[in-house]
Amino acid sequence: MSLVATTRKLGISFFEYVRDRISRIGNIPSLGTIIREKSSSNPFGWSWMPE
Template structure:
């Protein structure tokens, strides 16, 4: 708890993390999980992308279209976060 005093950017609660985990469990129950390890890995990657785009305020559909069609309108996450930092905007606490 005292770590927060030295780092005010840290959150005092972990609700975003708990909500993300809860979303994963709900979707796994609905779809009856995956059939292979490859399917599980693919599921995890896409769920992570959905959560990241949501937290950064980027449309998941636009992000995937940008990557698949190689348009290049949406920068990689590292550049995107650095851009937010230069603008002194608060970026999501999970990053």
Template sequence: MSLVATTRQLGISFFEYVRDRISQLRIIPSLSTIIREKSSIHPLGLSWQLE
């Protein structure tokens, strides 16, 4: 269920993401890459920075 929630929050279709991974097309970037890109656009503040 967390994968469904994460893809929803990122605006990605869960089924498209799973199909992309199963088919090994890798058209859709990994969720970690998308999260990093979005967080660089919208900084999350000092509490999210690495020490």
């Protein structure tokens, strides 16, 4: 359920994401990449900065 919740919060279709990963199409970036991109537009202070 964690992957479903994460994709939902990011506005990505869970089934499209899984299909992209299984078929290795690569149209959808990794969730880590998407999270980093979205978080860069919402600065949370120095405690959230990557080391």
